[in-house]
Amino acid sequence: MTKKQKPKSKPGTCIPWEQKLKEIPEISGDESLLQNVWEDIDALGYMYIWHCLLSF
Amino acid sequence: MAKDMEQLYAERLKRYVTAMRNEKPDKIPIRPFVAEFTAKYAGYTCQEVTHDFEKAFDAARKCAADFDWDAVVANMVYVWTGLTQAIGLKYYGVPGIDVPPDMGFQYKEPPPEKAFMRPDEYDQLIEDPTGYLFNVWLPRVSADVSPIGEPTSYRNNLSFLKGGMAMMKYFTAFGNQNALLRSESGTVSAISGILKAPFDILADKLRGYIGLTMDLFERPDKVLAACEALTPHLTHVALSGADPDKNVPIGFWMHRGCVPFISHEHFNKFYWPTLKPIIEEIWAHGHQVLFYAEGDWNAHLKSFAELPNQSIVYHVDKADIFEAHKAIGNKFCISGGIPNSLLGFGTPNEVRDYCKKVIDGVAKDGGYIMDASAIIQNDAKVENIQAMTDFTREYGAY
Numbered sequence: 001m002t003k004k005q006k007p008k009s010k011p012g013t014c015i016p017w018e019q020k021l022k023e024i025p026e027i028s029g030d031e032s033l034l035q036n037v038w039e040d041i042d043a044l045g046y047m048y049i050w051h052c053l054l055s056f
Numbered sequence: 057m058a059k060d061m062e063q064l065y066a067e068r069l070k071r072y073v074t075a076m077r078n079e080k081p082d083k084i085p086i087r088p089f090v091a092e093f094t095a096k097y098a099g100y101t102c103q104e105v106t107h108d109f110e111k112a113f114d115a116a117r118k119c120a121a122d123f124d125w126d127a128v129v130a131n132m133v134y135v136w137t138g139l140t141q142a143i144g145l146k147y148y149g150v151p152g153i154d155v156p157p158d159m160g161f162q163y164k165e166p167p168p169e170k171a172f173m174r175p176d177e178y179d180q181l182i183e184d185p186t187g188y189l190f191n192v193w194l195p196r197v198s199a200d201v202s203p204i205g206e207p208t209s210y211r212n213n214l215s216f217l218k219g220g221m222a223m224m225k226y227f228t229a230f231g232n233q234n235a236l237l238r239s240e241s242g243t244v245s246a247i248s249g250i251l252k253a254p255f256d257i258l259a260d261k262l263r264g265y266i267g268l269t270m271d272l273f274e275r276p277d278k279v280l281a282a283c284e285a286l287t288p289h290l291t292h293v294a295l296s297g298a299d300p301d302k303n304v305p306i307g308f309w310m311h312r313g314c315v316p317f318i319s320h321e322h323f324n325k326f327y328w329p330t331l332k333p334i335i336e337e338i339w340a341h342g343h344q345v346l347f348y349a350e351g352d353w354n355a356h357l358k359s360f361a362e363l364p365n366q367s368i369v370y371h372v373d374k375a376d377i378f379e380a381h382k383a384i385g386n387k388f389c390i391s392g393g394i395p396n397s398l399l400g401f402g403t404p405n406e407v408r409d410y411c412k413k414v415i416d417g418v419a420k421d422g423g424y425i426m427d428a429s430a431i432i433q434n435d436a437k438v439e440n441i442q443a444m445t446d447f448t449r450e451y452g453a454y
Binding site: 009010011012013014017044045047049050051052053054055056 | 140199223290
């Protein structure tokens, strides 16, 4: 990636947590738990499409 | 696990890793990339090992148990057409459907005008590669996935559900397969993870080879920007599948980015500057990359020599292995070099003679792994694979 370009979605991510967070009105519990689980599962979606491209 | 099998595994792992670090092990490791050969040996058809990965795993383990090999790929046939069919992928020639049941699977590249990525879509790919793949590319390569904006369908929904679950099932099964290779025959799983060069993947699955070579002249800046946009993603995927113990390398499958498919100038402008940083990044994380140089890449040995010592293992297919060893053998382990045509149509004595020639020429100081030139398919004779194995064991001790 050239310096002038910034990737729209970072590697390993389909829908960033920051974007998902905006859809949640209020978090009364542990936000880091929500973020970690969201990112872990989001990464599976990412791997799905990139392995379709690279492996299959 | 039997203690003697664990001891055998440890010996083989040490031998394999020592050679890959370009050092001298106790004997030359044998790591044949056996694909459809495993089906032939185990009594399966190509259709069976391609469409039922448990049969492919079984065939790989049977070969590993019967031949004295140090390392094998857990399933070198690799493509599971059960999975590709679940997703609806169009670009496979499937054994038993598109090709005869005893022929290996094929890739079908569309004509340039029907390329999976259109020439005016570079900006979309560059801006958001992952979004482009999901929204534009996947609906084109899958017969079931609906394009964005068009009505969804039962088949669309099932493609993602079945595809995702099948992919998880397949990848998860490799853990058990590797454990069985270790416990049943003391065999090392040869590679972990996958890498392709940005330029190659653009040619293979997006623009097509002909389309991309035209783009090199008509929209070179877009091609370079696309390669750069793919680079961080390809690095991420490679590292995500890498061996956590940092013993075995990431497999890097090299396709049509070399002379004469493209010119030296194009290699130097597009291919190498967008690949080299990936290899350096992976090496910075402590992982080697196995350059599976399909075809003849000797025109680019000077570029590969720019990489840090030991950072790669360089596999030779049709190129002159002695020239490759002379150019980069002081920095990197070399593997391969036994012609597949010889393994398919030669005699065991001819195979032994050729193995001797390669061992004498490139393996004197270690840093060599015995293997065929290309992936071994079902045209190889069993007696020739046995001769390659036996001779290397007899002659290849240091």
